[in-house]
Structures are given as structure tokens and as C-alpha cells.
Amino acid sequence: MNLLVAQAQQIEAPQIDYGAIAPLLVVLGAACMSVLLEALLPKHQRWAVQLVLTLGTLVGATGALIFYATSERPAQGVATLAGAIAVDSPSLFLWATLLVLAFGSVLLIADRSVEPGGAFVAQAAIRPGTIQDRAQATKTGMQTEVFPLTLFALGGMMTFVASNDLLTMFVALEVLSLPLYLMCGLARRRRLLSQEAAVKYFLLGAFASAFFLYGVALLYGYAGSVKLSAIATAAAGTDRSDTLLFAGFGLLVVGLLFKAAVGPFHSWTPDVYQGAPTPVTAFMAACTKVAAFGGILRVLTVAFENTQWEWRGVLYGVAVVSMVIGAVLGLTQTDVKRMIAYSSVAHAGFLLIGSIALTPEGTAPGVSATLFYLLAYGFTTIAAFGIVSLVRNSDGEATHLSQWAGLAKRSPIVAGVFTFLLLALAGIPLTSGFIGKFVVFSAAIEAGLAPLVVIALVASAVAAFFYLRVIVLMYFSEPAPDGPTVTVPGAFTTIAITLGAVVTLVLGLWPTFVLDWAGTGTFLS
Amino acid sequence: MSLPAVDVLSQFLAQQPEPVQRVVDTVTTGEAIAFWVLGPLALAGALGMLFARNAVHSALWLVVTMLSLGVLYMIQQAPFLGFVQIIVYTGAIMMLFLFVLMMVGRDSSDSVVEVIRGQRLAAALLGIGFAVLMVGSVGRALTSVQSKGLAEANTTNGGNVGNIGTKLFTDYLFAFELTSALLITAALGAMILAFVGRDGKPARKTQKELVEERFQEGKRVGSIPGPGVFATANSVATPALLPDGSVSEESLFEVIEATDSSTLSDDLAEVAGTGHQPDSHALKGSES
Amino acid sequence: MTPTYYLLLSALLFSIGAVGVLVRRNAIVVFMCVELMLNAVNLSLVTFARINGSLDGQVMAFFVMVVAAAEVVVGLAIIMSIFRTRRSASVDDSNLLKY
Numbered sequence: 001m002n003l004l005v006a007q008a009q010q011i012e013a014p015q016i017d018y019g020a021i022a023p024l025l026v027v028l029g030a031a032c033m034s035v036l037l038e039a040l041l042p043k044h045q046r047w048a049v050q051l052v053l054t055l056g057t058l059v060g061a062t063g064a065l066i067f068y069a070t071s072e073r074p075a076q077g078v079a080t081l082a083g084a085i086a087v088d089s090p091s092l093f094l095w096a097t098l099l100v101l102a103f104g105s106v107l108l109i110a111d112r113s114v115e116p117g118g119a120f121v122a123q124a125a126i127r128p129g130t131i132q133d134r135a136q137a138t139k140t141g142m143q144t145e146v147f148p149l150t151l152f153a154l155g156g157m158m159t160f161v162a163s164n165d166l167l168t169m170f171v172a173l174e175v176l177s178l179p180l181y182l183m184c185g186l187a188r189r190r191r192l193l194s195q196e197a198a199v200k201y202f203l204l205g206a207f208a209s210a211f212f213l214y215g216v217a218l219l220y221g222y223a224g225s226v227k228l229s230a231i232a233t234a235a236a237g238t239d240r241s242d243t244l245l246f247a248g249f250g251l252l253v254v255g256l257l258f259k260a261a262v263g264p265f266h267s268w269t270p271d272v273y274q275g276a277p278t279p280v281t282a283f284m285a286a287c288t289k290v291a292a293f294g295g296i297l298r299v300l301t302v303a304f305e306n307t308q309w310e311w312r313g314v315l316y317g318v319a320v321v322s323m324v325i326g327a328v329l330g331l332t333q334t335d336v337k338r339m340i341a342y343s344s345v346a347h348a349g350f351l352l353i354g355s356i357a358l359t360p361e362g363t364a365p366g367v368s369a370t371l372f373y374l375l376a377y378g379f380t381t382i383a384a385f386g387i388v389s390l391v392r393n394s395d396g397e398a399t400h401l402s403q404w405a406g407l408a409k410r411s412p413i414v415a416g417v418f419t420f421l422l423l424a425l426a427g428i429p430l431t432s433g434f435i436g437k438f439v440v441f442s443a444a445i446e447a448g449l450a451p452l453v454v455i456a457l458v459a460s461a462v463a464a465f466f467y468l469r470v471i472v473l474m475y476f477s478e479p480a481p482d483g484p485t486v487t488v489p490g491a492f493t494t495i496a497i498t499l500g501a502v503v504t505l506v507l508g509l510w511p512t513f514v515l516d517w518a519g520t521g522t523f524l525s
Numbered sequence: 526m527s528l529p530a531v532d533v534l535s536q537f538l539a540q541q542p543e544p545v546q547r548v549v550d551t552v553t554t555g556e557a558i559a560f561w562v563l564g565p566l567a568l569a570g571a572l573g574m575l576f577a578r579n580a581v582h583s584a585l586w587l588v589v590t591m592l593s594l595g596v597l598y599m600i601q602q603a604p605f606l607g608f609v610q611i612i613v614y615t616g617a618i619m620m621l622f623l624f625v626l627m628m629v630g631r632d633s634s635d636s637v638v639e640v641i642r643g644q645r646l647a648a649a650l651l652g653i654g655f656a657v658l659m660v661g662s663v664g665r666a667l668t669s670v671q672s673k674g675l676a677e678a679n680t681t682n683g684g685n686v687g688n689i690g691t692k693l694f695t696d697y698l699f700a701f702e703l704t705s706a707l708l709i710t711a712a713l714g715a716m717i718l719a720f721v722g723r724d725g726k727p728a729r730k731t732q733k734e735l736v737e738e739r740f741q742e743g744k745r746v747g748s749i750p751g752p753g754v755f756a757t758a759n760s761v762a763t764p765a766l767l768p769d770g771s772v773s774e775e776s777l778f779e780v781i782e783a784t785d786s787s788t789l790s791d792d793l794a795e796v797a798g799t800g801h802q803p804d805s806h807a808l809k810g811s812e813s
Numbered sequence: 814m815t816p817t818y819y820l821l822l823s824a825l826l827f828s829i830g831a832v833g834v835l836v837r838r839n840a841i842v843v844f845m846c847v848e849l850m851l852n853a854v855n856l857s858l859v860t861f862a863r864i865n866g867s868l869d870g871q872v873m874a875f876f877v878m879v880v881a882a883a884e885v886v887v888g889l890a891i892i893m894s895i896f897r898t899r900r901s902a903s904v905d906d907s908n909l910l911k912y
Contacts, residue, residue, distance in 0.1 A: 011691050011695060013695070014695050014696075014698055028706060031706065031709075032709065035709055035713060043722075081698060082697075082699075084696075084697070084698070084700065123721060123722060124717050124718055124894070125717070125719050125720055125721045125894070127897050127898050128898050129898065143717055145716070148709075149710065149713065149714075152706050155706060156706070159703060167697065167700055167873050168697075168700045168703070170876075170877075170880070171700045171703050171704060171707070171876060171880060172703065174880045174883070175703055175706050175707050175710070178707060178710045178711065178887050179714075181887060181888075182710070182714040182718070182890075182891070185718070185891060185894065186717070191898075192898065195891075195894060195898060198891050199840060199891055199892060202887070202888050202892075203834075203840065203843055203847070206844065206847045206884060206888065207831075207834050207847055207850075209884075210830070210831075210847055210850035210851055213854045213877060214827060214850070214853070214857065216873070217854050217858045217861060217870075218663075218857070220858065220861050220865075220869065220870060221857070221860075221861035221864065224865045224867065226869070226873070239669070239670070240666065241665065241666035241667070243663075243665060244666045244667075247659070247662050247663070247666075552814050552815060552816065556814075557814045560818060560819070561814075564819075564822050567822065567826065568822070568825060568826070568829075571825075571826050571829040571849055572829060574833065574842075574845065574846070574849065575829055575833045575837075575846070580839050580841060580842050583842050583845060587845050587848065587849060590826070590852065594852055594855070597819070597856065597859075598856075598874075601816075601819065601859050601860060601863050602863055605871070606871050606874055609875065610855075613882065614881070614882075617882065618848070618882055621886070621889065622848075622885070622889070625841060625889045626841055628893070629893055629896040629897070644835070644836070648835035648836045649832060649836070651831075652828050652829070652832030655828050655831060656824060656825055656828035659827065659828065663817070663821060663824055664817060664821055667815075667820070667864070670864065672815070672816045672863055672864045672866075673865060673866025674863060674866060675866060677866070678866070678868050685868075685871075688868050692868055692869065693872060693875075696872075697876070704876065704879045704880065707880060707883040708882075710883065710887070711883040711884075711886035711887050712886075714890055715890045718891065719894075
């Protein structure tokens with residue numbers, strides 16, 4: 001026995017800056033606690049306790065974040081856990097964005113007033129179409145496992161935007177994706193559509209993850225390490241052929257662009273947005289985009305900045321394709337959720353313009369602009385989907401555009417708020433969407449991407465057309481006599497929609513505070 | 526105070542291979558032979574999986590590929606990974622696939638009719654194009670690179686397994702902890718999608734509850750009499766007789782009572798003694 | 814023969830898997846093709862670990878296996894639930910959501 005002990009090598013545990021990663025640990029720890037509660041609590045207590053735990057976690061994590069951000073910390077950021085997690089200013093901004101957007105999403109997820117029992121099925125294992133399924137459609141229980149799944153997805157997203165090496169990024173990508181695949185299949189109404197959305201998202205997501213992983217493998221072969229800084233160093237000078245670098249970059253970017261719903265890798269977006277339960281769509285549309293673009297920004301800025309002249313052209317083309325697909329195909333949509341999905345593809349194109357705006361001097365003016373746009377877009381999206389969940393008929397949500405005709409006559413407040421949100425998505429002045437587009441396009445021009453900005457403006461105009469079409473439909477058409485009603489939302493949905501709309505307005509009128517905060521500091525390299 | 530056996534055992538376990546100085550990593554003949562046998566086998570498995578009509582056959586071809594890859598890892602100085610590939614990937618994950626295929630996916634074989642015209646051709650061309658691109662770029666990329674080999678890493682500080690363990694707990698600690706979130710999510714997901722809870726329906730009554738109910742209701746406590754004894758007839762419709770010769774109502778079943786009585790009249794007559802009497806030629810017991 | 818041959822094998826396996834995802838109809842077989850792609854990446858990682866002389870590639874391959882295991886559980890649960898509803902695992906039948 002002594003021989004073994006003597007010969008055992010002492011392993012040095014890595015240094016962990018607990019203060020820096022406290023928000024992340026709070027979220028993941030609460031997710032595990034949530035699973036435990038799921039196992040121990042009787043059914044009737046679960047919803048209330050899980051809701052309190054989840055909202056409390058989000059508030060607590062935000063508090064820990066604010067405490068760390070305002071304390072003494074290195075300005076250039078901290079790489080902790082053996083360099084796996086980088087807590088720098090953009091990380092903190094993205095974490096705050098994710099936590100607040102998740103707060104809004106959880107309110108929508110937990111809401112049980114718009115649909116009795118909530119938007120989630122009571123027992124997902126019961127087959128749709130059977131007698132038991134018809135019986136459970138009106139029961140007021142829900143699968144409260146959605147709360148721990150949301151927390152795990154949020155933990156994965158927070159790790160994804162802060163990960164400093166590609167392996168942590170891959171594991172975080174999977175941690176954020178698997179709960180979302182599951183949650184997409186749990187709708188209460190239209191379960192067949194929901195299950196189909198889950199299968200499509202899963203198969204395409206796994207396919208894209210495999211491409212991401214092959215990219216990671218090739219970059220490891222090129223650089224000898226998967227740390228982003230090591231890849232940047234290797235790109236500056238190594239004896240390996242550049243082919244490996246660019247092949248790896250290409251494959252890596254395919255995986256990232258899939259997650260961010262950038263065309264031409266967007267094929268899952270309309271189907272999944274339409275089929276998933278609306279609160280989950282809101283969570284995905286807002287938070288997954290923030291996480292995905294956070295990852296794209298970090299990878300492009302830290303690992304590939306020195307090689308930008310080689311890959312800029314390709315991403316230029318991808319951004320154009322995405323904007324064109326989003327704008328043009330959005331025009332043909334007749335379903336509100338699909339329309340918002342295609343508009344999100346167009347917005348992903350705009351965000352990609354911000355991500356590739358790197359100047360030759362090495363500054364990245366696009367980073368702060370993209371961060372601001374992500375925040376603004378996230379809030380607008382959550383509020384928009386909150387309103388979509390209010391328009392209902394006997395079948396559930398009425399998402400066909402024809403059913404939205406004349407909505408203003410029946411419910412002027414809801415129509416008014418939705419109009420404001422659509423104008424924000426279109427980028428009309430006085431909304432956060434306008435400021436977001438303005439800063440992104442300015443950064444792009446500064447980086448020498450002027451033709452891209454022209455195409456973007458044209459695409460914006462085309463996209464504005466289909467937003468305006470919905471507004472005109474709501475205000476200037478006659479409502480169908482047997483049309484849908486607008487449910488009066490309960491407290492949770494009201495708070496979520498109000499939060500989104502107010503932030504959209506405030507960021508449109510007084511954006512400097514957030515713009516300055518987004519602009520402090522750059523990525524840790 | 527330790528036993529000699531334990532000492533010998535701990536000495537054996539604490540053995541480390543001799544640390545090897547840096548050796549230039551070359552491909553030995555043995556490795557080349559193994560590669561040229563297993564490589565085409567792995568490719569054959571992949572193509573078999575792609576072209577097999579039956580889904581279970583596809584799974585079995587994939588098992589062939591995975592086993593070949595497991596051995597390829599072992600000859601590439603990754604013994605731990607080779608074993609994990611065979612035990613975990615092939616042994617657990619592929620078996621899970623086979624289970625699910627047997628339960629749900631077996632009968633649906635792919636139809637020959639294409640939904641999107643030309644999809645198969647387009648996919649095949651894209652695939653060949655991608656393969657050519659990747660093979661070409663990777664092939665050219667490493668022509669001048671000398672492989673360093675893992676001889677040093679596999680023989681110091683606990684060998685291959687020890688060093689992998691060290692890396693898991695130092696460099697990759699957070700990724701290691703994060704995979705626990707992944708596994709919890711997987712377990713939770715499987716539970717959600719597969720477990721139908723008992724939803725407020727009352728549980729089946731226990732034996733004790735049934736007995737109490739029977740006594741409280743004041744009805745008959747024992748069991749009801751069965752049909753008539755099989756001495757005179759072997760039909761379940763035969764009623765049992767009470768000690769005074771009358772028919773016991775409780776041994777009659779409603780279902781049989783609903784039967785047309787003419788079909789049962791013979792049995793009833795036998796029991797009442799008015800049935801068919803045997804004639805003089807019949808064999809009788811010592812009754813007469 | 815150099816270690817590069819393993820990388821070429823890996824590229825071929827990856828392409829076969831990618832073609833399989835695009836061509837096959839049975840959702841479970843499509844998922845098996847994704848697993849083949851992950852295996853091909855594992856082979857690449859192990860080979861690069863040997864070429865670079867560090868065990869990082871092997872540790873990463875190990876993580877890929879763990880991730881694949883979790884993904885298989887979730888994926889098969891989703892596919893099973895859709896099969897039990899529709900009595901078919903064909904991806905062609907997932908046609909309720911379209912343009």
C-alpha cells in the first residue's frame with residue numbers, strides 16, 4: 001500500500017476563480033437542485049416550487065454577476081479553470097443578456113393563464129391521438145421537467161459564450177442543444193407538429209455538431225492545441241499547411257452558423273419555430289441566437305483575426321445569402337411564427353455582418369455593435385412571441401395571418417404593442433432595432449464592408465415590407481366573424497411582454513448606456 | 526502490519542513501465558498490415574451501412590466499422606480509448622440502437638421512390654465532391670510533418686490511462702464536470718418521453734382492503750360453490766346439489782343460465798334422477 | 814504508409830456518413846450515419862494526438878464518446894416517441910411542416 005501512495009503522482013488542481021464563474025455555477029447548481037425537487041415533490045407542488053427556484057436562480061445569478069462586475073477585477077479579463085473559461089467584458093455582457101432574456105422566457109414558460117395548464121403537455125409519454133391524450137389536453141398539470149431543462153440549456157449557453165477552447169465549446173454546444181431538442185416536442189396542442197419539430201431539430205442539429213467537431217479536430221491537428229489563443233499563435237507562424245487551418249475553419253463555421261440560424265444553414269428554423277411550443281420558441285429565438293453569435297464573435301475575433309483576409313469573402317457571401325433568403329422567403333409566409341422565423345434568418349445575416357467587421361489594425365468595432373444588436377433583438381423577440389401566444393381560437397393558437405385580420409378593432413392594445421415590436425424588427429427610428437442596425441452598419445463601414453451595408457439596407461427594406469403587411473392587415477382589414485379572440489394575459493405573460501416592449505423603447509431612445517457597456521473591453525486572447 | 530500477499534499485490538500494481546526516451550515515431554510493419562486489413566474493413570462496414578436495405582443490417586455493419594476503429598485506436602498508441610470504443614461505443618451505444626430498432630424501426634425499410642427528385646443523385650455527387658476535397662486537402666497538408674508519437678506520454682506518470690486521468694482533472698476539468706449536465710439531461714429526457722405516470726387513478730385494491738370490504742358488506746364470506754361434482758356429468762353447467770337434494774342457486778352462472786335450457790335439459794335430468802336409464806345390456810356396478 | 818493514411822480513412826468515413834444523412838429515409842439509420850461521422854472524427858483526433866505527441870486528442874475523443882452517448886439517449890427517445898405515434902420512422906412522413 002505504501003508503495004502505491006508513494007508512487008502516485010500528486011496532481012495539481014487547477015486554479016479556479018469562483019467569483020468570476022459564480023453566475024455559471026449558480027445556474028448549473030440550481031438545475032441539479034431542480035432535478036432533485038422534480039423527483040421528491042408531489043405533483044401538485046411542483047410548478048410553484050420549480051418556478052420560485054428558477055426565478056430565484058436567475059435573480060441570484062444576476063446578483064452574483066453584478067457583484068463580480070463591479071468589484072476589483074482585471075480589465076482584460078480572467079481565464080480560469082485551466083484556461084477553459086474566459087470571463088472578460090463581452091462574456092459578462094452576454095451573461096447578463098442571457099440571464100435577463102431567460103427571465104422573460106421562464107415567465108412565458110410558466111404562464112398558465114393564457115392556456116389552462118400552460119403551453120406544455122401534461123404527460124409527454126402518452127401518444128397523441130389516443131383517448132388518454134384527449135383527456136389530458138384539458139388537465140391543468142404540465143411537465144414541470146421543463147424548468148430544469150431550461151436551466152441546463154441556459155448553463156450551456158453561458159458556458160458557450162465564455163469558453164476559451166474549442167472542446168469546452170463543443171461540450172457546451174451539446175449541453176445547450178439537448179434540452180432544447182426535448183423541449184420542442186412537449187407542446188400541449190398540435191402534438192404531432194411538435195414532435196416533428198423535435199425530430200427535425202435533433203437530426204439536423206446532430207449533423208451540424210458533427211461538422212463542428214471535425215473542424216475542431218482539424219484545427220487541433222493544425223495548432224497542436226484547441227485553445228483559441230493557441231490557434232491564433234499557430235496561424236501566425238507554423239510549419240503545418242494552411243489547408244488544415246482553412247478546412248477546419250470552414251467546418252467549424254458551418255456548425256456555428258447552423259446554431260445561429262444563418263442561411264443557407266437555416267432550414268430547420270421555420271419548421272422548428274412553428275412546431276415548438278411558443279414559450280420555447282421565444283427562448284430559442286432570443287437566447288440561442290445570443291449564445292451562438294457570442295460564440296461566433298469569440299472564435300472569429302480571438303482565433304482567426306490574423307487570417308481574416310482569407311475568410312472574409314466567404315462569410316461576406318454567407319451574410320448576403322442569409323439576408324436575401326430571410327427577406328425574400330419571409331414575403332411568402334402565411335403563418336406568423338414562420339414569418340418571424342424567416343425574419344430571424346435575415347437578422348442573423350445582419351448580425352453576421354457585425355461579426356465579420358474586423359479592421360486591418362486589429363480592432364473589432366463590430367463586437368460591441370453586435371452585442372448591442374443581440375440584446376435589443378432578444379427583447380423584441382420575446383415580447384413578439386408573447387403576443388403571438390395570446391391570439392387563440394378553440395384549437396389553440398391562431399397563427400395563420402388571415403386570422404390576424406382586423407385584430408386592432410378587437411384588441412387595440414395588443415395590436416398596438418405588436419405593431420411597435422414589428423417596427424422595431426424592421427428598424428424604424430425610435431426603436432432599439434434602428435439603433436442596433438445603425439451601429440452594426442457603422443462598424444461594417446468602418447471595417448471596409450460598404451457594399452455589404454448597401455445590400456443589407458436593401459434587404460431591410462424588403463423585410464420591412466412584410467412587417468408592414470401584417471400591420472396593415474391588423475388595422476385596415478375586417479375581422480372574420482368567427483375569428484380568434486385575444487386572451488387577456490395573466491401576470492407572467494404581461495410582465496414578459498411589457499419588459500420586452502419597454503426595453504425596446506428605452507434602448508431606442510437612450511441607447512448610450514448600453515452601448516458604452518457593450519463597448520468596454522474586448523475578448524481575452 | 527500488511528500481509529505479504531497485499532505487499533506483493535501493491536508492488537505489482539505500482540509497477541511502471543520503463544520511461545522511454547523520445548523515439549521517432551515510425552509506422553511498423555505490423556501496424557501497416559493491421560491498417561491495410563482493418564481500414565478497408567471499416568470502409569466496407571460504412572458502405573454496408575449506407576447501402577443496406579434493412580435497418581438492422583445497417584446497424585450490424587456499423588458495429589463492424591466501430592470494432593475495426595477500436596482496434597485501430599489500440600495500434601495507434603491509444604489503448605485506453607480502444608477499449609472504451611469497444612466497450613462503451615460498440616457495446617453500449619450500438620446495442621441501444623439495436624434495441625430501439627427491434628422495437629420500433631425494423632419494419633420500415635426505405636422506399637425506392639424518391640420524394641424529392643434527384644435527391645439521391647445530388648447527395649451522392651455532393652458526398653463524392655466533399656470526400657475528394659477533404660482527402661485532397663488533408664493528404665497534401667501533412668506531407669512534410671514528422672509524427673512525434675506517444676511513446677513518452679504512454680510510459681511516464683502512470684502510462685496512458687494515468688496521463689489521460691491527469692488531463693481530465695487538470696486541463697479539462699470543467700468540460701468533464703459539464704458532461705454531467707449532459708448525462709442528467711439525457712436521463713431526464715428519457716424519463717419525460719417514456720414514462721407514463723399513474724395519474725390520480727386509484728391504485729388497485731390490496732388484498733386486505735378486499736377482505737375488509739367483503740366482511741363489511743355482510744354478504745357471503747366464503748367462496749361460492751363450484752359446479753356440480755363430475756360424477757354424473759362433466760359440464761360446467763351442471764348445478765351443485767345442496768344436502769337436501771335441491772339445486773344450489775349460487776352454483777349456477779348467469780351466462781350459462783342464459784343458455785337455452787333445452788340444451789342443458791339432459792344434464793339437469795341426470796342430476797334429478799329422471800334422466801335416461803341404462804338398458805339391461807349396459808354394464809352396471811354392483812348396484813343391482 | 815504514414816499516419817496521414819488514417820486521416821484519409823477518417824475523411825472517407827466522414828463523407829460516407831454525410832451522404833448517408835442526406836440519402837436514407839429511416840430516422841434511426843440517419844442517426845446512425847451521424848454516429849459514423851462522430852467516429853470518423855474520433856479517428857482523426859487520435860491520429861492527430863499521435864502526430865502532435867500529446868494526449869489532448871485522446872482526451873477529446875473520450876469526451877466525444879460521452880457526448881455521443883448522451884445524444885443517442887435523447888435522440889432515440891425522441892424518435893421512439895414519434896414512431897409510437899405514427900407507426901413509422903420514415904423521415905418522409907415528417908411532412909406536416911413545410912413551406
